[in-house]
Amino acid sequence: MKNLKVAVNTIGCRMNQFESSAIEEKFFEKGYQITDFEDIADIYIINTCTVTNDADRTSRKIIRKAKKQNPRAVVVATGCYAQVKPEELAKMEEIDIVVGNSHKTDILDIVENYINEKFQEKILVNNIFRENDFKTFQISTFFEGARPILKVQEGCNSFCSFCIIPFARGKVRSAKIEDIVNQAKILAERGYKEIVLTGTQLSQYGYDHKEGYLLDLLKKLSEIENLKRIRLSSMGINELNDELIDFITENPKIAKHFHLSIQSADDKVLKDMRRDYTVKDYIKVVEKILKKAPETAIGTDIITGFPTEDKTAFENSLKNIEKIPFAYIHVFTYSEREGTIATKLKSVVSPQEKKERTQILRDISYQKNLEFRRKFLQKEMEFLIISEKDGKKIGLTSNYIHAYIETEKDINQFVNAKLSILGKEREDNIAVEC
Structure with a gap:
């Protein structure tokens, strides 16, 4: 096995990037050679995405490419499409x-069993999330x-009508606070100044084990002496209570x-x-944050062309945005995903209207930025290089402004x-050093 070459291709989100890195690390530790996906490899692992139809097509295209590069290679499809x-x-x-997200951590064993047993038929691993998965979630970096x-x-734990993620990623699983703090301490000791906390829905951290929530985690992390900055990834407003907002804005x-993803700024479309919130609810949270810390950067996600987003709804959304x-x-x-509730809704938006609305909002984003x-x-301002x-x-x-810095610092x-x-x-x- 030690002479076998493994190539991993990642499609989609940061979650997949994390997991691909973990897969590569496991194979490397076992003695496999990690190579570029463009090279001739013995094992190709494609970490697929299914957030849109285009993602499905891209996944299939890369799978075909892998087998074409080496017809004798073992080709593994994992990720959300596989789930x-x-x-x-x-x-x-x-x-x-084919290995779903539910068994992604077992890929090394599955591949080795396949090769050792010299299977002649495909392996389709059970794609049901196991109860044990919810107790053993491991932090990854x-x-x-x-x-x-x-x-x-x-x-x-949310089931938005347009989203396939709860089906592809399962219910909330969280790493233990103790494990996260220990990992953060190691990183700080190695000289890293900023860490970013991420997850499928970060604000639902701890909703599974009830041993502590996001606020409890942040309190512990902020006590690490050499750690200078903690950044949070995407969150939902429903989990942001006053105590959590106060702690983040004051620390x-x-x-x-x-x-903070809003997805639409029209109440009917949101429903x-x-x-499970209104535009007024969202604005109230944003105003609360900016009152406490006016310099804060508020970012968001918006979907254009949702099936029920008629012209009135879109215009109303624009006004609120x-x-x-x-x-x-x-x-x-918006891209229709089979298995979601939104597929049952009759669309009132043409493909051309979707394209036009997307461009309108991108222009607004540029101006707001x-x-x-x-x-x-x-x-x-303080910049981290x-x-x-x-x-x-x-x-x-701290408030997410990137700039070229004229400095000799490393x-x-x-x-x-x-x-x-x-x-x-x-x-x-361009920022000039003071």
């Missing part, structure tokens, strides 16, 4: 093994430049950056999406600088 539609993938002649990203939670170690001081907006075009950054021109591009250092502020160091020039993109900003 939700295992039988569909198993019909592909290029695939040898992925590095993005100078920032370690800790996956501390997976799964979601200097926690980045002043909230990513059809089963989002204009009122909310977003620092940026991630815009997604420009307005947000403009508020900090000529103001001294997170990477280098074309010989220039890139810094990141990556993973803080520098105080004034934002002097705003470019078209977030990294076109």
Whole structure:
């Protein structure tokens, strides 16, 4: 086995990136050679995505490419597509093994058994989440430049009408606070200044084991002396109570950056999406945050072209979006997913309207991001040097402003600088060291 080459291809979200890294690490520790996906490998593992139809097509395309590169290779399909539609993938002649998210941690053993037993038929691993999975969730770490990203939670207990994720990722599972704190301490001792906490629905952290929730975790992490900044990934407003908001906005170690998905700014569409809040509820939370910490960056996700988003709903959504001081907006075009409730809704939005609405919102996002950054021109801010591009250092502020920094300081160091020039993109900003 030691001479076998393994290549992993990742499609989709950060969760898949984390898990692909963990898969590679397991194979590497067992003596396998990890190689680039473009190389000739003995084992190809495709970590699939199913968030859109395009993601399904991309997954199938890469699977075919793998078998074409080496017809004798063992090709494994895992990830969300493999979890939700295992039988569909198993019909592909290029695939040898289909492993859902539920058994993703067992891929090494499954592949070795397949090779040792010299199976002639496909293996389709049971894709039902096991009860034990909810008790043994392990924290994993992925590095993005100078920032370690800790996956501390997976799964979601919400069932939005458009979303396949609860079916693909299962119910909420959370790592133990003690394990997360120990990992964060190790990273801080190694000199990392900022960590990012992420999960499928981070604000639902702890909803499974009841041993502590996000607030309890943040209190413990903020006590780590050498850890200077903690950043939170996407959260839902329903889990943000006053105590949690107060702690985040008042604690200097926690980045002043909230990513709060709204998905639509029209109440009727939100109801059809089963989002369980109103636009007024959302605005109330944003206002509460900005009153406590006015410099905070508020980011969001919005879906355009949901089946019931008629012209009136879209126009109403635009009016509300204009009122909310977003620092940026991630815009997604609605894509029907088999197995979700939204597929039963008759669409009133044409493909062309979806395309036009997506562009309108992307233009609004650009203007809002420009307005947000403009508020900090000529103001001294603290940047963490997170990477280098074309010989220039890139810094990141607590409130998610990226900029090229004119400094001699190295990556993973803080520098105080004034934002002097705003470019078209977030990294076109130029900051001069004070």
